Amino acid sequence: MKKLSYGRQWVNDDDIAEVVRVLHGDWLTMGPTVEAFEKKLAEYVGMKYAITFSSGTSALHGAMNAAGLHEGDYAVTTALTFVATSNSVLYTGAVPLFADIDPDTLCLDVKKAEALAKKYPGKIKAIVPVSFAGYPLDIKSYRKIANENNAVLIEDASHALSRDRAEFADMMTLSFHPVKHITTAEGGAVLTNKDEYAEKLLRFRNHGTQQKEMIELGYNYRLSEIHCALGLSQMNRLDEFIARRRELAALYLEQLSGVENIKLPPSDKKHVWHIFALQVENNLRDGLAEYLRNNGINPMTHYKPVPLQPYYREKFGYNSGDFPEAEKYYAQEISLPLYPLLENNDVKRVTECIKNFMIKERI
Numbered sequence: 439m440k441k442l443s444y445g446r447q448w449v450n451d452d453d454i455a456e457v458v459r460v461l462h463g464d465w466l467t468m469g470p471t472v473e474a475f476e477k478k479l480a481e482y483v484g485m486k487y488a489i490t491f492s493s494g495t496s497a498l499h500g501a502m503n504a505a506g507l508h509e510g511d512y513a514v515t516t517a518l519t520f521v522a523t524s525n526s527v528l529y530t531g532a533v534p535l536f537a538d539i540d541p542d543t544l545c546l547d548v549k550k551a552e553a554l555a556k557k558y559p560g561k562i563k564a565i566v567p568v569s570f571a572g573y574p575l576d577i578k579s580y581r582k583i584a585n586e587n588n589a590v591l592i593e594d595a596s597h598a599l600s601r602d603r604a605e606f607a608d609m610m611t612l613s614f615h616p617v618k619h620i621t622t623a624e625g626g627a628v629l630t631n632k633d634e635y636a637e638k639l640l641r642f643r644n645h646g647t648q649q650k651e652m653i654e655l656g657y658n659y660r661l662s663e664i665h666c667a668l669g670l671s672q673m674n675r676l677d678e679f680i681a682r683r684r685e686l687a688a689l690y691l692e693q694l695s696g697v698e699n700i701k702l703p704p705s706d707k708k709h710v711w712h713i714f715a716l717q718v719e720n721n722l723r724d725g726l727a728e729y730l731r732n733n734g735i736n737p738m739t740h741y742k743p744v745p746l747q748p749y750y751r752e753k754f755g756y757n758s759g760d761f762p763e764a765e766k767y768y769a770q771e772i773s774l775p776l777y778p779l780l781e782n783n784d785v786k787r788v789t790e791c792i793k794n795f796m797i798k799e800r801i
């Protein structure tokens with residue numbers, strides 16, 4: 439039986455040929471392929487600059503630095519995200535503040551974020567929403583909070599590389615981890631329309647140097663020519679990847695509609711479906727996960743609310759019950775296999791498996 443995991447890359451012979459071509463060439467790092475990949479990313483998303491980084495996490499660190507975060511500052515973000523979103527705030531010496539999710543979008547609740555920011559007048563330097571699962575979040579609603587606080591708006595778009603945005607954050611970060619929309623193995627980028635941020639990002643990823651002088655403490659966060667060759671080649675198929683993810687998500691939605699104990703994810707025509715995440719009601723999530731695993735299907739859980747991670751609990755004193763919506767979601771969530779190489783029959787196998795489990799539970 440074919441094993442199915444929740445996500446995986448699609449690297450083809452063209453991608454491999456491009457990587458090999460770079461390996462035979464003059465530059466393995468800091469050469470023309472980095473620039474070509476950055477240009478293609480910026481054009482695709484529709485922003486002026488794309489600056490690549492060694493990972494999505496270092497891209498976030500770069501964005502927080504460019505936003506000017508320091509010790510004594512705060513950034514507001516969502517409780518439901520990968521730890522890298524708020525860890526990048528901590529790297530600068532600033533402190534992340536978490537607001538709960540809006541259960542209708544699974545993204546940072548605008549009203550709760552606004553109320554939280556009000557408690558720290560003059561101290562909020564960044565508002566950091568996450569387009570969870572690929573949901574097209576309403577940038578305008580967060581822009582208002584950023585303006586009220588004179589803060590920088592940074593979208594963690596690790597789940598949502600797309601060309602569909604009408605409105606942009608001040609900076610938008612991407613990840614090219616193998617489960618994301620395109621991969622460079624490890625890698626990330628920050629996109630921006632502002633010259634000032636682009637200059638700071640370039641400097642920060644290259645030891646804080648500018649015209650051979652070190653201006654600030656930076657890092658080596660560069661992405662190599664080899665990684666960028668893979669990314670550049672993957673960009674040729676990004677529209678196809680997204681179209682296929684949308685087809686598969688539509689098939690899941692159709693096959694699972696009306697199934698007992700299942701709550702389907704929020705859907706939207708601009709959704710780019712990084713993950714297909716269900717909620718399983720009546721305490722059946724763990725049982726279903728085990729049943730799927732016994733049938734060769736490996737689901738995943740996204741995410742334990744970050745403030746309830748042991749490190750954050752200990753450092754900041756967060757407790758169970760502080761983020762009721764995110765906690766409820768986490769207790770019920772299961773991510774099903776979703777990636778462009780998945781076949782329609784694979785989706786049917788997964789949904790049949792879910793239906794069989796629910797029938798078994800009824801008796």
Ligand SMILES: *Cc1c(COP(=O)(O)O)cnc(C)c1O
Nearest residue numbers: 493494495520522596613614615
């Ligand atoms: C993948 C991801 C990142 C970055 O992860 P890297 O593995 O460092 O590329 C950041 N935030 C979110 C929400 C992610 O899913």
